[in-house]
Amino acid sequence: MADNMPRYKPYDHPAGGWGAAAATARVLMDQSVITKGSRALLAMNQPGGFKCPSCAFPDPDCRRTLEFCENGAKALAFEATARRVTRAFFAEYTVSELERQSDHWLEMQGRLTEPMRYEAASDRYVPCAWDEAFALIGHHLRALESPHRAEFYTSGRTSNEAAFLYSVFVREFGTNNFPDCSNMCHEPTSRGLPPSIGVGKGTVVMEDFEHAEAIFVIGQNTGTNSPRMMTSLVQARKRGVPIVAVNPMPERALIRFTEPQDVVQMATFGSTPIASEFVHIRIGGDLALFKGIMRAMLEREISGEKVLDWDFIRQHTSGLEAVWDEALTQDWADIVEASGVTQAQIRRVAEIYIRSRATMLCYGMGLTQHQQGSRLLQQAVNLLLLRGNFGKPGAGLAPIRGHSNVQGDRTVGVDEQPSQSYLDRLRAVFGFDPPRAPGHHTVESVAAMHRGTAQVFIGMGGNFVRAVPDTDRSYAAMRKLALTVAISTKLNRGHLVHGRDALILPVIARSEIIRTQAGEQFVTIEDSVAKVTPSRGVLEPASPHLLPEVAIVCRMALATLPQSKVSWASYLQNYDLIRDKIAEVYPDIYAGFSEKIKDPRGFHLDVPPRRRVWPTANGKANFLLFPGLDVNAPVSDPDMLRLATVRSHDQFNTTVYSYNDRYRGVHNDRMVLFMNADDRAARGLQNGARVAVETISGDGVRRRVEGLTVIDYPMPRGAVAGYYPELNPLLPLEYCDEISGTPAAKSIPVRVSAA
Numbered sequence: 001m002a003d004n005m006p007r008y009k010p011y012d013h014p015a016g017g018w019g020a021a022a023a024t025a026r027v028l029m030d031q032s033v034i035t036k037g038s039r040a041l042l043a044m045n046q047p048g049g050f051k052c053p054s055c056a057f058p059d060p061d062c063r064r065t066l067e068f069c070e071n072g073a074k075a076l077a078f079e080a081t082a083r084r085v086t087r088a089f090f091a092e093y094t095v096s097e098l099e100r101q102s103d104h105w106l107e108m109q110g111r112l113t114e115p116m117r118y119e120a121a122s123d124r125y126v127p128c129a130w131d132e133a134f135a136l137i138g139h140h141l142r143a144l145e146s147p148h149r150a151e152f153y154t155s156g157r158t159s160n161e162a163a164f165l166y167s168v169f170v171r172e173f174g175t176n177n178f179p180d181c182s183n184m185c186h187e188p189t190s191r192g193l194p195p196s197i198g199v200g201k202g203t204v205v206m207e208d209f210e211h212a213e214a215i216f217v218i219g220q221n222t223g224t225n226s227p228r229m230m231t232s233l234v235q236a237r238k239r240g241v242p243i244v245a246v247n248p249m250p251e252r253a254l255i256r257f258t259e260p261q262d263v264v265q266m267a268t269f270g271s272t273p274i275a276s277e278f279v280h281i282r283i284g285g286d287l288a289l290f291k292g293i294m295r296a297m298l299e300r301e302i303s304g305e306k307v308l309d310w311d312f313i314r315q316h317t318s319g320l321e322a323v324w325d326e327a328l329t330q331d332w333a334d335i336v337e338a339s340g341v342t343q344a345q346i347r348r349v350a351e352i353y354i355r356s357r358a359t360m361l362c363y364g365m366g367l368t369q370h371q372q373g374s375r376l377l378q379q380a381v382n383l384l385l386l387r388g389n390f391g392k393p394g395a396g397l398a399p400i401r402g403h404s405n406v407q408g409d410r411t412v413g414v415d416e417q418p419s420q421s422y423l424d425r426l427r428a429v430f431g432f433d434p435p436r437a438p439g440h441h442t443v444e445s446v447a448a449m450h451r452g453t454a455q456v457f458i459g460m461g462g463n464f465v466r467a468v469p470d471t472d473r474s475y476a477a478m479r480k481l482a483l484t485v486a487i488s489t490k491l492n493r494g495h496l497v498h499g500r501d502a503l504i505l506p507v508i509a510r511s512e513i514i515r516t517q518a519g520e521q522f523v524t525i526e527d528s529v530a531k532v533t534p535s536r537g538v539l540e541p542a543s544p545h546l547l548p549e550v551a552i553v554c555r556m557a558l559a560t561l562p563q564s565k566v567s568w569a570s571y572l573q574n575y576d577l578i579r580d581k582i583a584e585v586y587p588d589i590y591a592g593f594s595e596k597i598k599d600p601r602g603f604h605l606d607v608p609p610r611r612r613v614w615p616t617a618n619g620k621a622n623f624l625l626f627p628g629l630d631v632n633a634p635v636s637d638p639d640m641l642r643l644a645t646v647r648s649h650d651q652f653n654t655t656v657y658s659y660n661d662r663y664r665g666v667h668n669d670r671m672v673l674f675m676n677a678d679d680r681a682a683r684g685l686q687n688g689a690r691v692a693v694e695t696i697s698g699d700g701v702r703r704r705v706e707g708l709t710v711i712d713y714p715m716p717r718g719a720v721a722g723y724y725p726e727l728n729p730l731l732p733l734e735y736c737d738e739i740s741g742t743p744a745a746k747s748i749p750v751r752v753s754a755a
């Protein structure tokens with residue numbers, strides 16, 4: 001069979017191990033980065049080196065060996081690729097021609113090399129000097145009738161220094177319109193947790209994995225999206241710690257994993273079983289599962305067993321009574337039906353939880369991307385509060401963040417709903433009056449483009465049009481704009497779906513050296529456990545014409561705000577000066593930043609719940625009530641299936657590395673629909689049939705994707721899954737978490753029919 005034919009065959013080896021080692025070698029070779037790449041790999045996540053550009057999982061403080069991560073290596077290889085997109089490339093293709101190419105093809109063209117401007121007459125991108133590019137941005141921004149007509153997007157690879165300056169620039173310009181990738185990701189964490197525990201961040205540090213007595217991994221595909229976390233899970237498992245994996249897809253690495261660092265396992269083809277309890281949850285069934293665990297615990301408490309941590313509850317919490325009463329009103333039959341999990345298994349999980357004196361609850365997009373994602377997370381907190389699982393070693397909530405600096409960007413000001421106290425600090429430190437009204441998050445910014453009120457879009461990294469919901473409508477919205485600016489490393493769809501004027505501004509990447517007149521500079525990032533570390537690139541920039549993100553922000557500001565009160569010209573050269581300003585604006589967490597960051601291992605930002613201090617309105621940790629078992633609005637259509645859009649093993653968000661998804665047994669295809677065989681048969685379909693998927697929505701818009709291949713997969717009944725971003729046309733813009741506005745990308749109600 002030719003190697004490019006689609007193949008679907010269950011993967012029955014452990015994840016990790018030699019398969020991962022081979023995949024890494026292949027990718028380094030394909031991107032022609034063997035020598036350069038291996039040098040960079042050695043500096044990645046090492047003290048004095050740069051932070052991995054892939055995920056936000058922390059690395060251990062003291063590393064003895066090179067940590068091996070297949071997907072980190074891929075992210076680096078695609079960043080350090082030898083391929084280049086030059087002016088000759090843009091001369092060869094019109095934008096309309098490029099639009100017909102796949103996302104994978106665009107990615108494979110390599111690194112962008114110089115600033116380009118769209119020329120309508122030739123329908124091509126043409127070279128443009130940096131000065132000219134900044135002048136065009138300044139001209140458009142100053143011409144706006146109101147600063148609120150511009151949208152300033154941030155993706156989570158941007159450094160703290162660049163993100164901080166960006167948030168200062170945009171606020172001095174006059175708006176809080178900060179759509180960012182977090183608005184599609186962990187925003188339920190940022191908005192849902194503050195009323196519960198007082199902060200919108202995780203409460204664990206790396207060492208907690210060593211002290212946990214039980215670990216829950218919910219709605220997260222660890223082996224693919226945070227592979228470095230597998231090391232922690234394997235070690236915990238070897239210590240006999242029970243791991244409860246909750247997922248509608250039996251993700252391979254959560255079942256069995258070979259640790260590439262384990263010489264014996266590698267040599268003997270051994271592996272470690274990971275989940276001691278695999279909970280095959282219905283999509284959106286987690287709320288019912290949480291209520292079931294709670295109910296099982298309360299029943300035992302009522303019968304006289306001591307399962308709750310009353311000292312903690314009395315001293316630190318408020319609101320248990322209402323939550324207690326509500327949980328007891330939920331019938332077991334309903335809990336089992338809504339979760340898809342048997343009562344016996346729920347009781348087993350409750351038993352694991354009760355026996356553990358320190359439990360960590362880790363979660364990903366499987367919990368956040370629902371219509372009530374924020375309130376669902378509050379229920380996860382309720383569970384942890386019942387046994388005092390905050391502020392003690394081995395316990396706490398661990399949102400596993402996505403992009404490597406998505407958490408840091410938020411901490412330093414990328415926030416469409418900034419607090420008044422932060423705005424006061426900004427005014428005191430910089431001397432301008434920042435806007436006070438909330439700005440747009442991602443979904444609101446697309447809506448503003450639709451309405452025609454937004455006119456300028458600036459993207460600090462990322463691939464906005466491809467990441468947002470409702471592809472067809474969002475493309476149309478984007479094309480209405482007067483100016484689109486993409487600050488990028490690689491070519492992507494966002495450059496091709498553009499405004500009347502459009503700029504591509506190429507940047508120095510994480511792995512590359514930043515040189516200014518003041519010498520070599522480094523940047524910093526904050527990982528999933530609020531640890532801030534320096535990141536220093538080691539490779540020569542992909543082209544001599546690239547600028548660092550910091551320089552781009554400063555020069556946009558200089559071109560837009562000639563009367564600015566901020567000394568942009570000095571920040572452009574010396575990043576210590578930026579860190580000093582971060583310390584002044586955030587004295588509580590960043591005091592002494594420049595000094596502290598001299599330690600190459602970095603430092604932890606204070607997260608008060610780790611100290612059992614709760615910065616909530618009542619000073620307590622709050623049990624919050626969320627009645628019922630539905631995390632998504634029920635749909636009455638009997639044919640309805642819930643669709644989860646997920647990542648394959650070979651992509652980074654909108655970047656498609658290859659068409660394979662090794663651990664799910666898919667090769668050379670991304671247009672697949674994972675389905676339970678009984679659901680498939682009930683629709684009269686054969687395994688491998690071509691199908692169309694259509695969204696069930698009440699808004700009269702037809703959303704349909706055709707040409708998908710159905711494959712039998714151990715999905716729960718009523719649940720299907722397929723790949724993001726190909727299935728984004730099915731996700732209605734308005735279908736999002738009520739509190740945070742995060743698109744409910746894991747629970748789209750759909751109908752499946754023969755194509």
Ligand SMILES: Nc1nc2c(c(=O)[nH]1)N[C@H]1C(S)=C(S)[C@@H](COP(=O)(O)OP(=O)(O)OC[C@H]3O[C@@H](n4cnc5c(=O)[nH]c(N)nc54)[C@H](O)[C@@H]3O)O[C@H]1N2
Binds near residue numbers: 224226247653
């Ligand atoms: N290699 C690689 N690494 C990445 C990324 C990447 O694309 N590639 N992306 C980065 C980013 S930005 C992010 S946010 C993270 C994303 O990391 P994840 O959160 O792991 O991302 P997803 O692939 O969206 O998968 C979420 C998981 O949720 C499960 N799920 C779906 N619906 C439900 C549900 O209702 N309940 C439960 N319990 N589970 C459900 C899916 O089966 C899947 O296993 O990874 C980051 N790291």
Ligand SMILES: Nc1nc2c(c(=O)[nH]1)N[C@H]1C(S)=C(S)[C@@H](COP(=O)(O)OP(=O)(O)OC[C@H]3O[C@@H](n4cnc5c(=O)[nH]c(N)nc54)[C@H](O)[C@@H]3O)O[C@H]1N2
Binds near residue numbers: 462487
């Ligand atoms: N249906 C559905 N939609 C989703 C999701 C889902 O699970 N399902 N997940 C959502 C999530 S969790 C997220 S985080 C978003 C992701 O949305 P984004 O963050 O916008 O998307 P990415 O694909 O990560 O962006 C990739 C581009 O970033 C640029 N880039 C890479 N490195 C750098 C750098 O160092 N600096 C700069 N300036 N640019 C760089 C490159 O040009 C590359 O093409 O998508 C969301 N959309």
Ligand SMILES: [Mo]
Binds near residue numbers: 181186403
């Ligand atoms: Mo994300």
